[in-house]
Amino acid sequence: MNNSIRAEVITIGDEILFGQITDTNTQWIGTELTNIGIRPVRKSSVGDQADAILQILHEAHERADVIIITGGLGPTKDDITKKTLCQYFGVELVRNEQALAxxxxxxxxxxxxxxxxxRGQADLPANAIYMQNDWGTAPGMWFEHQERVYVSLPGVPFxxxxLMTNRILPKLKEHFKTPIIKHKIIRTVGIGESFLAERIEAWEDALPAHIKLAYLPHFGQVRLRLTATGDNEVTLDRELDEQVQKVLPLIEKNVFGYDNDELETVVGNLLKEKNLTLATAESCTGGYVASRITSVPGSSAYFQGSIVSYSNDIKIKQLGVRPETLEQFGAVSExxxxxxAEGVRKVLNTDVGIATSGIAGPDGGTPDKPVGTVWIACATDQRTVTRLLKLGQYRDQNIQLTSTYLLNLLRETMIERVKE
Amino acid sequence: MNNSIRAEVITIGDEILFGQITDTNTQWIGTELTNIGIRPVRKSSVGDQADAILQILHEAHERADVIIITGGLGPTKDDITKKTLCQYFGVELVRNEQALAxxxxxxxxxxxxxxxxxRGQADLPANAIYMQNDWGTAPGMWFEHQERVYVSLPGVPFxxxxLMTNRILPKLKEHFKTPIIKHKIIRTVGIGESFLAERIEAWEDALPAHIKLAYLPHFGQVRLRLTATGDNEVTLDRELDEQVQKVLPLIEKNVFGYDNDELETVVGNLLKEKNLTLATAESCTGGYVASRITSVPGSSAYFQGSIVSYSNDIKIKQLGVRPETLEQFGAVSExxxxxxAEGVRKVLNTDVGIATSGIAGPDGGTPDKPVGTVWIACATDQRTVTRLLKLGQYRDQNIQLTSTYLLNLLRETMIERVKE
Known part of the structure; x- marks a missing residue:
């Protein structure tokens, strides 16, 4: 990689230095640059002081071909990136009519x-190429200066x-003649990273040298990212497809999609294909499953609604759970x-009902049912499937994992259905 | 702040540069240093290459009094921090008996x-002061070199x-006679950054030189962070409090809390104080409001449940919305x-009912009701308040903002209630 294009990523803002906000931008940018074959060599954060910003710009110029700067473009007084860029490039701020419009x-x-x-947000350093921000008032900017590319972007992550995805990355690929790098991501759910690694070990060891594999785990899901480098896009795509076809039989049950497929979208498509409607009954997830399902545009085509039954009273009155059941077995029981699950399906008059009930924590655990004990279920006209999850001690994680495992149970149920 | 002790935080590792792992260390270190009055002036990440590490050490020496280095202390070959530190300090690696034991x-x-x-993990640069790591095999190290302090720590967060908490921070406080830096964060909701800035301009301009202000916006909320530097903690705290008292009358309606207060927690506390129970009826937010409310541990004390009514059918059957109303005015109407809101309060038998109905997008907009048109409401035994929101075109943002504005409407309703 030594001959590759070198990048430096700079974030500007006292709030990052002082640890008051989490910087998720540089990790994302590092990944995206790496994905197009540009090599990050330094990541830096500096405060909102002109001298600190000037110093890092001069340093970055010495060691990088492209310098990506985020932050410091808001309208308030503490945001001085643009003025400092003017000073660095030796230009004036000029009102940009496109930006103003x-x-x-x-x-x-x-x-x-x-x-x-x-209005001041439309003022750009005179040498800036304006990069339109469709999602906010702070523009993106591209500069070419002494054989380096400088990019300045707002710090708001979305x-x-x-801007990076739609404007900057394509322009970087074009500007630097980067080698061709193709990715294929296999998305799995319901199998841990180390089990996955064991199962596909022989396949992984036999990968050709120009195809690399990375495991990217995240809350009950693992993405397998294949990265191929070469000079022919068609060949790379074909090679990646061949590798996917080889590994698929080993992990088929756990693969729910590819690349940017999301579990909630895949599940929604299965429901649409089969012309089925869905409702959820949530206790420990408190509406989170419904909010994931409805994060998908067009989900109203299959999703009817949810009853979030945090209290036992609502479980009884709205969902028709029998008081004796709650008394004898408790709310967290098969x-x-x-x-x-059966109740919500009936009450909201849908084809499928899914449900969660568990102890998310931090309180409410007992020796019999410690924090992290969660039941999930999926009910259709054909059957009701229940599953017991034994999760950890952290509330947020338990809610996340429960929603993922429930969506996966729904996915499996939909796939089984085809076979009958 | 120019006289304060300056710190540079350096993380070493290709995996951070390439975006393969999330770096949570530097944020935590930034907060801790700031809390003891040491000012972070630069945060950097470099790869596992000796020349890159040497370069950043030389640079850091020029601008910082204390340099905290994490990462690169593992036993494998790609971890070269210690060898490079030897090269930098001009010393040899020496086996440390305490570390070996x-x-x-x-x-x-x-x-x-x-x-x-x-065994090699017990080899330290000859000038290192050994800092015992009770939780792993990679030792911490403290160096004093040309009037600078260097600290090298393992990258494993815990x-x-x-090491920072028990060994390094106390030693830093003792070594440097640190000035004191205090922060106070005022948390606002429902007012944009630039409007806020205009409203408090006179106050901001009159802030004394040793108190700085920063605006930190995030989805309908803005945090105002005041940072005071001096040598007397009690005085600084008093001065910060005085400034808060001065600015408060200008923005009182929009202030929901301080420091780490979250809107969902503040609202929960108000409900608990007043011994009121809550239910939500959600259309366009699809369960997201309920999931924010239930993200708070102990929320079952006041939150009873939610009816997510994505379909009109559920609005009618579960919430008691009149079919004529839907027909005449539509689902997105006052x-x-x-x-x-009134229906869910009644059906789920709670003191307060809150509701959302709107067009989250990207589809479903009409000329009369474009995407981003959202109605919210809060109903109690005393009254029902409704509000029309005109949001943007992005689904995720519309859901986020609607939930924040609804929680804020609930907060305002609870506060008004006191006065009656």
Whole structure:
């Protein structure tokens, strides 16, 4: 990789240095640059002081071909990136009409008045190439200066990602003639990283040298990322496909999709294909399963609704769980979860009902049912399947994992259904 | 702040540069240093190459009084921090008997054999002061070199935190006679960054030189962070409190808390104080409001449940919305949202009912009701308050913002209630 294009990623903001916000931008940028064959050599954060920003720019110029700067583009006084870039490049701030039109329309659409601070967001260093930010009022900027590329982006993660994905990465690929790197991601659920690694070991060891494998685990899911480097896109794509076909039989049950497929989207597509409707009954996940399902545009085609039954009273009155069941077995039991899934299906009049009930923590655990004990269920006209999860002690993680395992149970149920 | 002790935090590892792991260490270290009055001036990540490490050490020496290095202390070959530190300081690696005893006992306790690689973990640069790591085999090290302090720590977060908390931070406080830095964060909701800035401009301009202000915006919330530097903790705390008292009347309606307060926690505490129970009826937010409320441990004390009514059918059958209302005004209307909030309160038998109905996007907009049109409501025994939101075109953002504005409407309703 020594001949590759070198990148330096700089984040600007006291709040990052002082540890008051989590910087997720540089990790994301590091991944994306690596993905297009540009090699990050340094990541730095500096405060909102002109001298510190100037110093890092001069340093970065010495060791990198492309310098990506995020942060410090907001309208308030503590944001000085643009002024400092002017000083660095030896240019003036100039109002950009395209940028002004965008800021103006942003405020008009919301029926809000624009202040001079807002108008100032359309002022760019004179040598900037304007990169339109569709998601906010702070523009992206591209500079070419003494054989280096400088990119300045807002620090708000979704605005930065939008600009990188749609404007900057394509332009970087074009500007530097980067080698061709192709990725294929196999998305798995319900199998741990080390079990997965054991199962596919022989295949992994036989991968050709120009195809690399990475395991990217995240809350009950593992992404297997294959990266192929070469000079022919068609060949690389074919080689990647061949490798996928080889490994698939070893892990087929756990593969739910590829690349950017999300579990909630895959499940939604299965429901649409089969023309089935869905409802959820949630206790320990408190609405999180429904919110994942409805994060998918168009989910109203199959998702009818949810009853979040945090109290036993609602389990009884809204879902029809029998009081005796709750008394004898408790809310966190196979008997209750079965009645919840079947109940919501009936009450909300859907084809499928899924349900969660468990002890998310940190309180509420007992020796019999420690924190992390969770029941999930999926009920259809054909059958009700229940599953017991034994999770950890952290509330957030338990909610995350429960929702993933329940969506996976729903996915498996939908796939089984085909076979009948 | 120019006279304060300056710190540089360096992380070593290709995996961080390439975005393969999340670096949580530097944020934590930044917070801890700031809390003892040491000012982080730069954060950097470099790869596992000796020349890159030497370069950053030389640079850091120029701008910082204390340099904290994490990572690169594992037993494998790609971890070269110690060798490079030797080169930098011009010393040899020397086996440290205390460190060796610890590594040995670590392996004995686990009944595992020690390799030469493991024994090598007890080799330290000759000028190192050994800092015992009770939680792993990689030692911490303290160096004093040309009027600078260098600290080298393992990158494993819990080992690093243990060493920082118990060994390094106390020693830093003792070594440097540190100025004191205090922070106070005012948390606001429902007012944009630039409007906030205009409203408090006079106050901001009148802040004394040793108190700085930063704006930290995030989805409908803005954190105002005040940072005061001096030599007397009690005085600084008093000055920060005085500034908060001065600015508060200008923005009182928008302030929901301080420091680490979260909106969902604040709202939960208000409900608990007043001994009120809550239910939600959600359409466009699809369960997200309930999931935010239930992300708070102990929320079952006041939160009873939610009816997520994605379909009109459920709005009618479960929430008691009148079919004529839906027909005449549509699901996204003041009339419907009122019946949803009042309906869920009645059906789930709670004191308070809150509701959302809107067009989250990307589809479903009309000229009259474009994507981003959202109604929210809060119903109590005393009254029902409704509000129309005009949001943007992005589904995720619309869901996020709606949930924040609804929690804020609930907060305001609870506060108004006191006054009656």
């Amino acid at each position: 965008l800021v103006t329309s942003f405020f008009e659409k919301r029926g809000r008045d624009m202040t001079d601070l807002n 605005e930065m990602k939008h 008997e209750t979860i079965r009645q919840m | 610890l590594v040995t006992s670590f392996f004995e306790k686990r009944g595992r054999d020690m390799t030469d690689l493991n 080992e690093m935190k243990h 009339e419907t949202i009122r019946q949803m």
